[in-house]
Amino acid sequence: MAARWKLLILALYLSLVMVLSETECPKGYRMEDKCVDEDECDVEDEDDPDVIGPCGENALCHNTMGSFKCQCLDGYRGLGAETSPTCKDINECAEDRGICGLNAICFNTIPHYSCICDDGFISTTGVERFRHGDNVTCQDTDECQEEKVCGQNATCINTPGSYLCVCNAGFGLKSGKSNFSGNQEQYICMIDKTICGNGTCHHGANGHYCACHAGFTNYGNKGSRCTALNCDVFKDMSILEEKLNSSHNLMMQLTKSCLDLTESENPTEVDGEELLKRLLSLIDNLLSRGAFKDKRKVSTFLNMVENILGFIGPFIKPPGTTRSSTHTEVGLRVHKGADLPQGAVTLSSNHVRLDIQLETAAGEPSKYPGFTTVSLLSYANLEDSADGFFSGMKRQADESFKINSKVVTATVSNRNTSHLKEPVKLTFNHLKQSNESNHTCVFWDSSENGGSWSARGCSVVESSPNYTVCSCNHLSSFAVLMALYEIKDNNNNVVLKLITQAGLSLSLICLFLCILTFSLIRSIKSPRTTIHLHLCISLFFATVIFLAGFSRTENRVGCAVVAGLLHFFFLAAFCWMCLEGIQLFRMVVLVFNANFKILYMMAGGYGVPAVIVAISALTNPKGYGTETYCWLNLEFIWSFFAPACVIIIVNVFFFLITVWKLAQKFSSLNPDLDNLQKIKAFTITAVAQLCLLGTMWIFGCFQFEDTIISSYLFTIFGSFQGVMLFVMHCLFSKQVREEYGNILSRFCAPGKKSYSNFSYSHTSKAHASKSTQDTGESRI
Numbered sequence: 001m002a003a004r005w006k007l008l009i010l011a012l013y014l015s016l017v018m019v020l021s022e023t024e025c026p027k028g029y030r031m032e033d034k035c036v037d038e039d040e041c042d043v044e045d046e047d048d049p050d051v052i053g054p055c056g057e058n059a060l061c062h063n064t065m066g067s068f069k070c071q072c073l074d075g076y077r078g079l080g081a082e083t084s085p086t087c088k089d090i091n092e093c094a095e096d097r098g099i100c101g102l103n104a105i106c107f108n109t110i111p112h113y114s115c116i117c118d119d120g121f122i123s124t125t126g127v128e129r130f131r132h133g134d135n136v137t138c139q140d141t142d143e144c145q146e147e148k149v150c151g152q153n154a155t156c157i158n159t160p161g162s163y164l165c166v167c168n169a170g171f172g173l174k175s176g177k178s179n180f181s182g183n184q185e186q187y188i189c190m191i192d193k194t195i196c197g198n199g200t201c202h203h204g205a206n207g208h209y210c211a212c213h214a215g216f217t218n219y220g221n222k223g224s225r226c227t228a229l230n231c232d233v234f235k236d237m238s239i240l241e242e243k244l245n246s247s248h249n250l251m252m253q254l255t256k257s258c259l260d261l262t263e264s265e266n267p268t269e270v271d272g273e274e275l276l277k278r279l280l281s282l283i284d285n286l287l288s289r290g291a292f293k294d295k296r297k298v299s300t301f302l303n304m305v306e307n308i309l310g311f312i313g314p315f316i317k318p319p320g321t322t323r324s325s326t327h328t329e330v331g332l333r334v335h336k337g338a339d340l341p342q343g344a345v346t347l348s349s350n351h352v353r354l355d356i357q358l359e360t361a362a363g364e365p366s367k368y369p370g371f372t373t374v375s376l377l378s379y380a381n382l383e384d385s386a387d388g389f390f391s392g393m394k395r396q397a398d399e400s401f402k403i404n405s406k407v408v409t410a411t412v413s414n415r416n417t418s419h420l421k422e423p424v425k426l427t428f429n430h431l432k433q434s435n436e437s438n439h440t441c442v443f444w445d446s447s448e449n450g451g452s453w454s455a456r457g458c459s460v461v462e463s464s465p466n467y468t469v470c471s472c473n474h475l476s477s478f479a480v481l482m483a484l485y486e487i488k489d490n491n492n493n494v495v496l497k498l499i500t501q502a503g504l505s506l507s508l509i510c511l512f513l514c515i516l517t518f519s520l521i522r523s524i525k526s527p528r529t530t531i532h533l534h535l536c537i538s539l540f541f542a543t544v545i546f547l548a549g550f551s552r553t554e555n556r557v558g559c560a561v562v563a564g565l566l567h568f569f570f571l572a573a574f575c576w577m578c579l580e581g582i583q584l585f586r587m588v589v590l591v592f593n594a595n596f597k598i599l600y601m602m603a604g605g606y607g608v609p610a611v612i613v614a615i616s617a618l619t620n621p622k623g624y625g626t627e628t629y630c631w632l633n634l635e636f637i638w639s640f641f642a643p644a645c646v647i648i649i650v651n652v653f654f655f656l657i658t659v660w661k662l663a664q665k666f667s668s669l670n671p672d673l674d675n676l677q678k679i680k681a682f683t684i685t686a687v688a689q690l691c692l693l694g695t696m697w698i699f700g701c702f703q704f705e706d707t708i709i710s711s712y713l714f715t716i717f718g719s720f721q722g723v724m725l726f727v728m729h730c731l732f733s734k735q736v737r738e739e740y741g742n743i744l745s746r747f748c749a750p751g752k753k754s755y756s757n758f759s760y761s762h763t764s765k766a767h768a769s770k771s772t773q774d775t776g777e778s779r780i
Helices: 002-023 246-263 272-288 295-315 358-362 382-386 490-520 527-549 556-590 598-619 638-666 673-705 708-719 721-731 734-748 755-768 770-774
Strands: 029-032 034-037 059-064 067-072 076-079 086-089 104-108 113-117 121-123 138-140 154-159 162-167 171-173 187-189 199-204 207-212 320-324 328-336 344-348 352-357 371-379 399-403 408-412 424-429 439-445 452-454 458-463 467-472 479-487
Touching (some): 113 121, 246 272, 246 295, 272 320, 295 371, 295 439, 328 344, 344 358, 408 424, 439 467, 598 638
Antiparallel strands (some): 076 086, 320 328, 352 424, 439 452
16 A cells, blocks of 8 residues: 555656746746747847947947857957957057058057058048058059149158158249258349350249340250351261252251251250150161161261260250151150259060160269250161271271170260260170170271271270170260171181192192193194183182282282282182083084184183173272172172172083083084084083082182181182193093193103104194094093
8 A cells, every 4th residue: 555655646747847847947048838049149229229238349249049249349349258258448549550552651549450551641542531452552642743843943752641842943942952842932133144144134023034146045944055066967868869869958957956946045846756766767768768878878877876865865855755767766864943853773675685774874073054855876787887987996906896786876965975984884685696706896996997897985885696785985976886706716817828729739740730831832722622621711810819919908909909809700710611611512402613702702701701890899988898708798798699699590501511512412423422422521511510529619619608618618619620620631631631632741751752753643633633623522
C-alpha cells in the first residue's frame, strides 16, 4: 500500500515539473505559445521618440538570436562590451595628418572631418569642403590671370599659393624691396643711361618707354632695351641666287622688315611664324636641288640661316614653336620678361639634342634685351654638301674624315658667343654605327679658307657606337656637328704599299716591252696589234702618272690635273678594249676586209675619253682631286664608272655573238679551220683581257666600303695588269715567242746564223703572215 502511494506522489511531481517547464522561456526569448526570440533593439516609443536603445548614443543595435550586438556609427570608436559600448568620436585629423593631401587643411567634426584648400589654392571640382576618397585635390590659383593684379608698371609672377609683383625695367619700389604682393605701392621711374641701352628713356602715360637710336631696335617692345640690328646681313646673298631665285624675295622682305625696325618709331608688326615657314620652304628648295659642291656656298647658306633665325626669334610668341618640313626640323624656345631667365632648356629633333642654360643664351645682364631665344635646326641631307671640307682639321698622314651625323644649326639671342661662360652640350645620333671611339666634335668655320670643319673649342664628352655627346664653348659659326675619322691599319698600309710599288714597277717594264714588241716587230703588225699597242700605251702613261702624282695633294691645281689625266688614260684603256671587241665581231661576221681605219680607231680610242673628260671638267671642275688623293670625288666617281660599265656591257654583248658565230662556223661542213682557230684564240685572249681589267674595277667599287679583302684584290689586279697583258699578248703568242727567239739568237749566238739566213727567215715569216694580216690577226 505504501509503495502505491509513493508511485502516485512521484507521478504528480513529474506532472508538475512538466507544467512549469512549458510556461517559462530562457533569457532573450518570450512565450508566444512557445518561446520566440525577443528583439531587444525594438525600443521605439510613440509617446517618447527620444528613447535611447540598449546600445546608447552614437551606436547601432543589431538583434541576434537570444541577444543583440552594438556597433558604433561611422566616425566613432567603441570601448567596452559588445552589448554596452561607449562610442567616442574619432579625430581623423590627428590620426592621419596627410588625409587631406597637399595644400589642404583638415578640420575635425563630429562625427567626421572636412578638408579645406589652403589660401591661394582651389579644389579641382570647385567644392569648398571635401574628404579623402572624393577624388579631389587642391590646385594652385593663378592670381596673375586677374587683370592688372600688379598694376600697369609691374609684372605678375605666379607662385604656389600666392603671387609676386616685380617692377618693370625702369621702375622700383619706394620701400626698396625687390617685389611685392597684395597692397599696391607707388613706383618711381629711374631714368638713366643703362635702362634703354642704345636709346633714350622717356615718361609716358603708361610708364616709361625707350626711343631707340638709329641702327638699334627693341623689336616693337617700347619698354625693352635697345639692341643693335645689322640689316646688311640680308643683302649680300647673290651666291645663293645662282641656286634658287626665290631666296632673293625672302632676303628683300627680311631687309625691309629689318630697316623698318631700326628706322621707324612705330614699326609694323613682324609675323615670325610666317617668316619661319618661308625660311623652311627656302631650305627645302635649296637642299632638294642637290649638293652645293662649293664650301663658299655652304658658308653663305649657313650664315643666312643663322641670321634669319636670330632675326625671327624675338617675334615668336612664348614659349616657342616646333616645326618640321621635308629637309628640316626646327625647335625654337622664347622667354620674355624683365628678369634675366634662369635654368636649363633642352631642344631636340630625331637626330640631335641641345642642352643649354638660359643664362648662357641670354648673355650679360647689363645687355639683356628683355627676351631670350634658343633655336636648333637640323638638316636632312646637308652632310652631302658639307662633306670633304676638312682643311681646318689637324690630322696625321694616315687619317681621313667623314661626317657621321646630321648637320645642325644652333643659335641664341646672345650676340657674343665667341667664348661662352658655360659650354653647351649636343648629343648626335650616328648615321652609321661604329664600335671604335674615333669620333670628333666639330663646327663649321666660315673664316677658314672659305669654309671648313674645325674642332677648335669642341670636345667629346661621351661616345658610343650609336651616339656622341659634344661640348662646345662657342657658337660663333652657329653649326655644331660631329665628324667621323678613321685611322687605317698601318700594317695593312705597308703591305699594300709594297705590293703597289712592286707590281706597278714590274708592270711598267712589261708594258714597255709590249710597246716595243707591237711597234717594232713588223711581222706581227696588224689592226689588232695596233689596238694592243695603244691599250698598253694608255695603261703605261696611267701607271707613270699614278706613281708620280696620285698622293701629291699639296697643290690643288696640280692635283686636279693629275686626276684629269688619270681619268682620261683609264677611260682610253677601256675604249681600246671596246674597239678590240668590235674588231673581233667584225672579223667573225664580215670575215674579210673588216679592219678599222686607223683614223677611226684613234677617234674611238682617244677622242671619246677626251670628250667625256672635257664635259666632266666643265660641268664640275671641283670633282677632280680630294683632300687625300688626286682622283675623282666620291659623288663624281660615276663619270668614270658609268662609261666603263657601258664598255664592259658592250664588249660582253659582242663577245657572246662572236662565240655564237664561231660555234656555227665550226659546225659547218667546210670551215676554214686555220683562220677560225686563230680567231678563237684571239677571242679567248680578249675575253681574258676584259675579265682582267673589268675585275680590277669591280673590286675598285668595293673600295667604298673599305674592306681589307677588296683592298688587297684591287691592289693586286691593278698593280700587275701590265704583267698579265705581257703574258697574254706576248708570251702566249707563238709568233711573238718565235720573234723573241730570233732576236735572242741574233744577239746571243751571232756566229751560228748568218744575217742572210736570218733575213730570209724573217722575210718568209713575214710572207707567211700576209694572209694573217689580211684578216687583221697574228698567230698565237
